[in-house]
Amino acid sequence: MTKTAWVFPGQGSQAIGMGADMFVLPEAQAKLAQAEEILGWSVAEVCQSEDDKVSKTLYTQPCLYTVETLLVDALRSQGHTPNLVAGHSLGEYVALYAAGVFDFETGLRLVKRRAELMDGASEGVMAALMGFDRTELEQKIQETSDVVLANDNNPGQVVISGTAEGVDAVLSQVKAKRAVKLNVSGAFHSPLMASAAAEFQAVLEPVAFSDAQVPVLSNVEPIPATDAATLKERLTRQMTGSVRWREISLQLADDGVERVVEVGPGNVLTGLIKRTCSGLALTNVNSLAALDALEQS
Structure with a gap:
C-alpha cells in the first residue's frame, strides 16, 4: 500500500469561491451551521463574497479551517486515510483535526481566537x-x-x-x-507576536488534546509525533516560531512517504515540495471534482 501524507495549506492559499461545491452537501450543512454559531457569520457567504472578504485574516483562517476539514471528511467518507499529516501555519490545525487530536468545534474555536489576535497585530x-x-x-x-x-x-x-x-x-x-x-497585519511567526501568543496560550492551555491517530509533523518541530502533550506544546510555539516547511518536506521523504495529497485550495504546498523532494507523487484535492479524480487514479 502506498504510504501517503496529507498536507494542509495556510493563509495565502484562500480564493473566492473555495469550497462552494461542498457547501451544498447535506453532511456539510451541519458543520456550516455549527461554524456560523461559533463565528457569528457565514463561512459560505464570506467564501463567495466578490469583495474578497475571505482574504482578511479575521475571516481567512476560520474559512480555510472549515473548508479543509470538510475536504478531510469527504476523503474519509470515501475510505481514504493518511499515514502522516502536516499543515503550513494555519494548516497545522487542520492536520491535528485530521489526526483526531481534537474535534471540529474545538479546532474552530482555537482558530477563531488565533485569527482575532493575528488580525489585531499591528507591529512589524x-x-x-x-x-x-x-x-x-x-x-x-x-x-x-x-x-x-x-x-x-x-x-x-x-x-x-x-x-x-x-x-x-x-x-x-x-x-x-x-x-x-506581504499584505499582512503584522510580523507573524516572529518574536514580535509574543504578546498575541501569550494571550492565545491562555485559550489553548485548558483545551484537551487526544493522542494523534497518525503521526503529525509540526511547524516548529518537523519530527513525527503522536503524543497529545507533545503536539500541544509544539502548537504553543507556533505563533512566534518559524514554519520549517523545507524540513517537513525532507522528513516526508525520509519517512518513506511516496504520495503527498494537498488538501485545500490551490497547489502551494505541492509546488514547494516538488522543488525540495523529487520523486514524490503529488496530488491536489480542493473540490469534489478533484476528489472524484482521486478516486479514479
Missing part, C-alpha cells in the same frame, strides 16, 4: 524572497536585529518577518530574483 511586516543565496541571507538576518526567518518554505523561497526597519535593511542587502512585502 513580512516579505517573501525567491531566488537568493541562502548563506548570504542567513548571515544578513543574523546581523540584523528584530528580523527572523519566518517561513523556510524550500531552498529557493522563504519569508522573513520583523520590524519594518529590519526587514527593509535585509531586503536592501540581499540579492534576490524577487522580493515582495
Whole structure:
C-alpha cells in the first residue's frame, strides 16, 4: 500500500469561491451551521463574497479551517486515510483535526481566537524572497536585529518577518530574483507576536488534546509525533516560531512517504515540495471534482 501524507495549506492559499461545491452537501450543512454559531457569520457567504472578504485574516483562517476539514471528511467518507499529516501555519490545525487530536468545534474555536489576535497585530511586516543565496541571507538576518526567518518554505523561497526597519535593511542587502512585502497585519511567526501568543496560550492551555491517530509533523518541530502533550506544546510555539516547511518536506521523504495529497485550495504546498523532494507523487484535492479524480487514479 502506498504510504501517503496529507498536507494542509495556510493563509495565502484562500480564493473566492473555495469550497462552494461542498457547501451544498447535506453532511456539510451541519458543520456550516455549527461554524456560523461559533463565528457569528457565514463561512459560505464570506467564501463567495466578490469583495474578497475571505482574504482578511479575521475571516481567512476560520474559512480555510472549515473548508479543509470538510475536504478531510469527504476523503474519509470515501475510505481514504493518511499515514502522516502536516499543515503550513494555519494548516497545522487542520492536520491535528485530521489526526483526531481534537474535534471540529474545538479546532474552530482555537482558530477563531488565533485569527482575532493575528488580525489585531499591528507591529512589524513580512516579505517573501525567491531566488537568493541562502548563506548570504542567513548571515544578513543574523546581523540584523528584530528580523527572523519566518517561513523556510524550500531552498529557493522563504519569508522573513520583523520590524519594518529590519526587514527593509535585509531586503536592501540581499540579492534576490524577487522580493515582495506581504499584505499582512503584522510580523507573524516572529518574536514580535509574543504578546498575541501569550494571550492565545491562555485559550489553548485548558483545551484537551487526544493522542494523534497518525503521526503529525509540526511547524516548529518537523519530527513525527503522536503524543497529545507533545503536539500541544509544539502548537504553543507556533505563533512566534518559524514554519520549517523545507524540513517537513525532507522528513516526508525520509519517512518513506511516496504520495503527498494537498488538501485545500490551490497547489502551494505541492509546488514547494516538488522543488525540495523529487520523486514524490503529488496530488491536489480542493473540490469534489478533484476528489472524484482521486478516486479514479
